[in-house]
Amino acid sequence: GENVEQHPSTLSVQEGDSAVIKCTYSDSASNYFPWYKQELGKRPQLIIDIRSNVGEKKDQRIAVTLNKTAKHFSLHITETQPEDSAVYFCAAPRAYKYIFGTGTRLKVLA
Amino acid sequence: EPEVTQTPSHQVTQMGQEVILRCVPISNHLYFYWYRQILGQKVEFLVSFYNNEISEKSEIFDDQFSVERPDGSNFTLKIRSTKLEDSAMYFCASSDSRQYWVGSPLHFGNGTRLTVT
Numbered sequence: 745g746e747n748v749e750q751h752p753s754t755l756s757v758q759e760g761d762s763a764v765i766k767c768t769y770s771d772s773a774s775n776y777f778p779w780y781k782q783e784l785g786k787r788p789q790l791i792i793d794i795r796s797n798v799g800e801k802k803d804q805r806i807a808v809t810l811n812k813t814a815k816h817f818s819l820h821i822t823e824t825q826p827e828d829s830a831v832y833f834c835a836a837p838r839a840y841k842y843i844f845g846t847g848t849r850l851k852v853l854a
Numbered sequence: 855e856p857e858v859t860q861t862p863s864h865q866v867t868q869m870g871q872e873v874i875l876r877c878v879p880i881s882n883h884l885y886f887y888w889y890r891q892i893l894g895q896k897v898e899f900l901v902s903f904y905n906n907e908i909s910e911k912s913e914i915f916d917d918q919f920s921v922e923r924p925d926g927s928n929f930t931l932k933i934r935s936t937k938l939e940d941s942a943m944y945f946c947a948s949s950d951s952r953q954y955w956v957g958s959p960l961h962f963g964n965g966t967r968l969t970v971t
Binding site for chain 1: 904945957958961
């Protein structure tokens with residue numbers, strides 16, 4: 745199918761802890777995987793992306809890992825802060841579009 | 855940094871009326887998209903557009919929907935006869951490559967919140 749499965753749907757962590765969100769895709773030809781952060785009432789904004797020729801990419805407290813064999817990719821946020829609270833969406837390409845996951849509402853508790 | 859701009863930010867319309875949502879993609883981008891997001895739900899694909907043609911459309915994008923690039927800058931989404939279930943946030947997006955092969959992110963506008971009463 746064309747779905748991108750994303751888990752968990754909600755995630756609460758204590759400030760300073762790590763958060764991990766996982767997505768699974770179906771099209772083995774997919775080669776580029778972005779992650780978006782959406783704050784309440786705002787547009788999705790790209791926070792990190794990974795191409796299929798690498799297994800991991802890191803940008804300060806955010807990292808993404810890709811397992812092409814298993815067709816899943818994960819977002820890792822370390823040392824979480826209250827401003828990380830938002831909805832996070834993964835996406836995968838399919839034909840002439842991106843399919844988005846169902847979103848993860850991350851709440852960082854101070 | 856260049857941005858995708860959308861107007862209006864809010865649109866309230868009565869059921870059965872026509873609405874046109876407007877977007878100005880980033881100037882050197884060639885691929886344009888409309889997505890919608892019902893409150894609290896995921897971002898759903900409506901249509902992709904390249905070289906003055908629809909590349910792909912979803913099941914949501916039925917005969918009541920159309921897109922147009924009337925000039926070199928604007929990209930519009932028209933809903934001919936709105937229904938209550940069309941109420942959602944509509945996001946325009948653009949990218950500078952055909953991502954399936956190359957991999958290029960979507961840049962989203964701030965969205966138009968459409969309310970159908």
